[in-house]
Amino acid sequence: MTQQTQTRYRIGGMDCAACAGKIETAVRRIPGVSGASASATAGTLRVDHIDVPLGTIEQALRPLGYTVAPADAAPVAHHDHDHDHDPDHDHDHDHAGHDHGDHNHAPADNHFDLGTGPWWQTAKARLALACGLALLAAYSLGLVAPVLGHWAFLGALLVGLIPIARRALAGAFAGTPFSIETLMTIAAVGAVIIGATEEAATVVLLFLVGELLEGVAASRARASIQGLSALVPKTALLVTGDTTREVPATSLTIGAIVMVRPGDRIPADGQIVTGSSAIDESPVTGESLPVTRQPGDAVFAGTINTSAVLTLRVTAAAADNTIARIVRLVEEAQESKAPTARFIDRFSAWYTPGVLVVGALVAILPPLLLGQAWSEWVYKGLAILLIGCPCALVISTPAAIAAALSAGARRGLLLKGGAVLERLRDITTVALDKTGTLTLGKPLVTDILATTGAEADVLRLAAALETGSSHPLALAILSRAKADGVTIPAATDAAAIPGKGVAGQVAGQSILLLSPAAAAERIALPPDFAARLDGFAAAGKSVSVLLADDQLIGALALRDEPRPDARAGLDALRALGLKTIMLTGDNARTAQAIGADLGLEVRAGLLPADKQAIVRELQSQGQIVAKVGDGINDAPALAAADIGIAMGGGTDVALETADAAILHGRLADIAGMIGLSQAAMANIWQNIAVALGLKAVFLVTTILGITGLWPAILADTGATVLVTLNAMRLLGWRPR
Known part of the structure; x- marks a missing residue:
């Protein structure tokens, strides 16, 4: 098979x-x-x-x-x-x-x-120009030789109408008999039959100009996201041994080493090997200020190195770098129709034949039943065909969604389709993971206690013992020592004490960095000191006690701290009237401490299945739930939620497991994403109102005899251009 x-x-x-x-x-x-x-x-x-x-x-x-x-x-x-x-x-x-x-x-x-x-060099532009010149020539000839005016205008009409009629015929054979080209052809031919040849030629020209403007606006929307591809430089400086040579950026392979000079765009996703520089990430993430990146940090293709020479190790091929994935994701998202778009598609399938029926009834019934003049009512019926062209209505939704998806992508907000964009505005509850979402995802030294000497001495001795360790707490101590400019002495005989801490020799002293329980086994901790340690533990912090030759020197407290923007991001969600809740697998004491700091409800000690069950529970209560997590251990909950939002730096998992992803990892961007949904839906309803409102106005004025054929097509063309331009306003959208 x-x-x-x-x-x-x-x-x-x-x-x-x-x-x-x-x-x-x-x-x-x-x-x-x-x-x-x-x-x-x-x-x-x-x-x-x-x-x-x-x-x-x-x-x-x-x-x-x-x-x-x-x-x-x-x-x-x-x-x-x-x-x-x-x-x-x-x-x-x-x-x-x-x-x-x-x-x-x-x-x-x-x-x-x-x-x-x-x-202006396109075939469509040339056709519109040819039709316009033919119409001008016909008008001039009509002034010089009025007897030839009808035939001159007929010739001008045929310049534009023949291609339109050919497409109408091809569409009919291909299964689409009720197309815009069909309506145009019937209206133009009917106008010639009743003697309105000059007006018919004008209508055809306006139609061609309208199609040209529609194409220009549509291409601008496509270019807005495709323009991201141009951010990646064409060439890169490949480092091979002691030599550097220029190569096409598309030829870079994973693991290759490249040099990036100040002012250059980074040619590939990579990890900094040497150098420290401020990186302008605004083209990819929307971050307004340059961010300092150091050895070991990840950088995106298309971002700008502003201040120092860097060498990078390439971590993704050209086809899979962040820019390429964003473009691919947005293209696929634009292919996914929103519920409103699907409804309008179904509606328009019946709408166009309905317009033909209404136009025929307007043309036939008054003369047959009321004895009205045939020419007058046939003319009005033809005008109704032009008024009824569905272009503006049909493009009202997809144009707005495409522009919104593009605007979001350029600011690091990635949404997988119009359905996601439309659904976001209905969210009532946001459930957030803790580690890596509400917090930075790595511990930091938050407090240093010194019983004798200075805090810098405590940090110096602790860092000496932890040098060379890859444990997260050790890395946090070393990072704090580096940030504080502490000189770290050499330690000898450093070794881990399983379940208790680490020991070693520093400048002839026996140094121990132990858990509070292990330290209490060796010496008696002063009551006030022990009380401080209990306070740290109650705040969800990990504590290490420092001893030198069995003398108490001090202690360090460490915790995975909330993101700097966490409180502001949660406040923005609450300002939208949304309920927030933390779902975490971390222990209850740590989770409650973070939750108290940030002012949100906490559910702790959860397995992935527990998170999914809580999401289902909230939904059963009538809540529309957005689940925000890292896209890995939160996968069941992300899938169960009405909208799953992955946080982080554009990883494959983040982009593939959730309905949406926040590239820059800012909590405030969740509210921004919901704001984008609200702006897009408001734009869509504005477009629908313009499209149907203009048609209703001109329908009435046509039946009353106030307007005719060319105002009718001008109304349709104008509505199409207006809704497209209105949708394009979303390209300039920025989060509040």
Whole structure:
């Protein structure tokens, strides 16, 4: 039995949801295809099929004015030159010169034109210009020789109408008889029949200009996310032994060492080997201020090294770096339709035939039943066909969602589709993991007690014993010593005491760093000192007591501290009226201490299955739950939640296990993500109101005889451009 596969293609010339619908219908009619899903916002097509070659899909889409190429082909601009197929085929639907990050063109030789061009050099722009010049010539000829005016305008009309009618006919044969091209063709031909040739030619020109503007706006939305790809430099300085040479960034392999000079963009995801520098991460994470990165820290491709020479070890190939994953994720998200978009798609499938019926009734019933003039009411019926064009309505939702997904991605907020974006605004409860989500995920030295001498002496001796250890508490002590500029002496005979601590010799003294219980076994701890240690323990801190030759020197308290922005992030969620709760596997005392600091409810000592059960419990109470975690041990709860949000630096697990990911790991970004959802849904409803409102106004004015054909198409074109431009406003969205 032949196995069914899913193949992803890039489509050239698709810039609205109506285009996507025609493509889906045409491809589904191909034998061997069981499903097809096209996304105008991503410029892609997914096909479920059994052994259907690219050429077969190309043959189905070429007559409709679209081109197709494999999804892994390099994104390029669309061709304008001649092809090996029908020389009479017009490419006015191929938005050639737009900045089509998602569009590819595949002529017979499979060579991709790497050149790009401005929108005014596209085939669609040339057609609109030709139609406009023909209309101007017809108007001039009509002034000079009025007897030829009708024929001149008819010629001008045909310049634009023939390509439109050909697409309408191809669409009808491909299973989409009720298309925008069909409505335009019927309206234009009907106008000629009743003697409104001049107006029909004007309507066709306005339609072509509207399509051109629609394509420009759609390509801008695509370019907004594809522009991220341009952040990664084309070349890198590869270090081999004692030599450095320039190589293509795409050739870098995992483990390669590269040098990054001040002012250069980092060419690959990597880990700093040598050097310390401030990194401008704003292109990837939206972080406004440069962040200091040191040896061992991870850095992203496309970020900017601002202050010092760095060497990096590459940790991801070009196809899998953070930028590439973000672009891939957003493209796939744009292919996922939101519930509102799916509803409008279903609605428009009945809407367009309904418009034809209403137009026919308006044209026929008044003359038949009331004896009205046929020419007047046929004219009004044709105008209603133009008013009813569904373009503005159909594009209202996907354009806004595409812009919102792109805006979020450019600020480190990654959402897997319109359904996630739409659902976020309904969240009522946010359940958060502790370690790595509410806290930094690593212990820090929070308190130093010195019974004799200075605190620096306690830190110095403790750091001497811990040098060379990879234990998290040891690393925390060494990090604090480095931050405080403490000189660390050499220790000899350093060794761990299982279950108790570590011992060694420093400058001839026997030094012990022990747990409070182990220290109490060796010496009597002063009551006030013991009380301080109990206070640290009650606050969820780990405590180590320092002894020198069995004399009490001091103690250090360590804890995985809340993120610096944790309180502000939780306050932002509460300001939205959301309930917050901590779900953690950590011990109850530590969790309660952190929870008290941050002011949120705590459930501690949980296994992954327990977290999932609590999420289910909250949902059974009617809560819409967002679960925030690291995407690994929280996987069951992330999957159970209405929305799973992964925190962290763009790891594969974070991007693949949750519905959304916060690249920069800021808690405040959770509220920002919900704010983006609210802004997107408000934008969608604004677009729907504009699209339907203008149609309602012009429907009434047309029936009353106030407006005619060209205002009708201007209203439709204007509504399409308005909703697209309104959606594009979301590209400039910023979290509060």
